[in-house]
Amino acid sequence: MRASVPPAQIAPSILARSAFSPRPVEPWGGPGRLLEWQASWPDQPPRQVWIWCPPGFRPGDGLPTLLFHDGQNVFQDSTSFAGSWRAATPLGALAEHRRPAVAVAVANGGRRRIDEYTPFVDPRHGGGGAEVYLDALERSVLSVLANERWVVPGRIRLVGSSLGGLVSLWSHFRRPDLFDGCAALSPSIWFARRAILGWLRRQRLTPGQRIYLDVGTAERGRPRRGMPIHFGSRRYVRSIDRVHTQLEALGFRDEVDLRVVVDPDGTHSERAWARRLPAALDWMLAEGREMPALLSPATALGLSRADERGSDHERLRARSTASRQPA
Numbered sequence: 001m002r003a004s005v006p007p008a009q010i011a012p013s014i015l016a017r018s019a020f021s022p023r024p025v026e027p028w029g030g031p032g033r034l035l036e037w038q039a040s041w042p043d044q045p046p047r048q049v050w051i052w053c054p055p056g057f058r059p060g061d062g063l064p065t066l067l068f069h070d071g072q073n074v075f076q077d078s079t080s081f082a083g084s085w086r087a088a089t090p091l092g093a094l095a096e097h098r099r100p101a102v103a104v105a106v107a108n109g110g111r112r113r114i115d116e117y118t119p120f121v122d123p124r125h126g127g128g129g130a131e132v133y134l135d136a137l138e139r140s141v142l143s144v145l146a147n148e149r150w151v152v153p154g155r156i157r158l159v160g161s162s163l164g165g166l167v168s169l170w171s172h173f174r175r176p177d178l179f180d181g182c183a184a185l186s187p188s189i190w191f192a193r194r195a196i197l198g199w200l201r202r203q204r205l206t207p208g209q210r211i212y213l214d215v216g217t218a219e220r221g222r223p224r225r226g227m228p229i230h231f232g233s234r235r236y237v238r239s240i241d242r243v244h245t246q247l248e249a250l251g252f253r254d255e256v257d258l259r260v261v262v263d264p265d266g267t268h269s270e271r272a273w274a275r276r277l278p279a280a281l282d283w284m285l286a287e288g289r290e291m292p293a294l295l296s297p298a299t300a301l302g303l304s305r306a307d308e309r310g311s312d313h314e315r316l317r318a319r320s321t322a323s324r325q326p327a
Contacts, residue, residue: 031092071105216266
């Protein structure tokens, strides 16, 4: 078992107003408990945070934490701006299969989203404020939760899509003392002329890290007749392939501590990410050889697209339930 980093090693909260006072989300009909909390944020209004707890969770249990960016889209359609991932369903199924985790979803900063989720400056889009964002996230959210024994620094895995995927990948390497894994769904590697690629070459593998990457072949549209893949989508796929190559050069091994999935016809949308989320979470919570992933990449993508949002969730739940039946 990996030794965890004591909570004392996380930066202390400098914001007294960040006192932890979560309240239940009502109504809530999903599995587990969903709480909401207004966390103070430097020089900004309080930031909305949602926390999902598996059944029976108690502070101090030492469970791994999944930290989601774009928190508005994670649990409920009522708070999402582009469709919810309904993450409580696969989280509940994984908890039933003895893979419980606490999920913390932090809302994005609205108009500040591009700046907060990008570690480099793009000549057209600006950005470059991820370092400030990461510091605020640590001091305003993670330090408070660590002090309350809800999270364990060093056992936090990041989850994000698009620019949220980019900042997840970057933060994972930037602070290996805090984060031991990341799931980057359709990460925006293109930002700032792919500056993340050069930055990754200078990083190193920390034992125990775990990474999930995915990309769709229709990220930027569907191909015209006679073309195997849309031009813009091909650039997305090639960027992920380059990240894959660099991670292998750092020492990551396919299907050991690295999983890369290419989703045929997968679009750059909340709907597509919601469909792939169960397999991503499954991989992030499969710790070591004694706990292999429940879903293979082929199983994760061999689904009917008639209901992209629900079918994989139900498959994982069915697999979890079946595993507990007597032979």
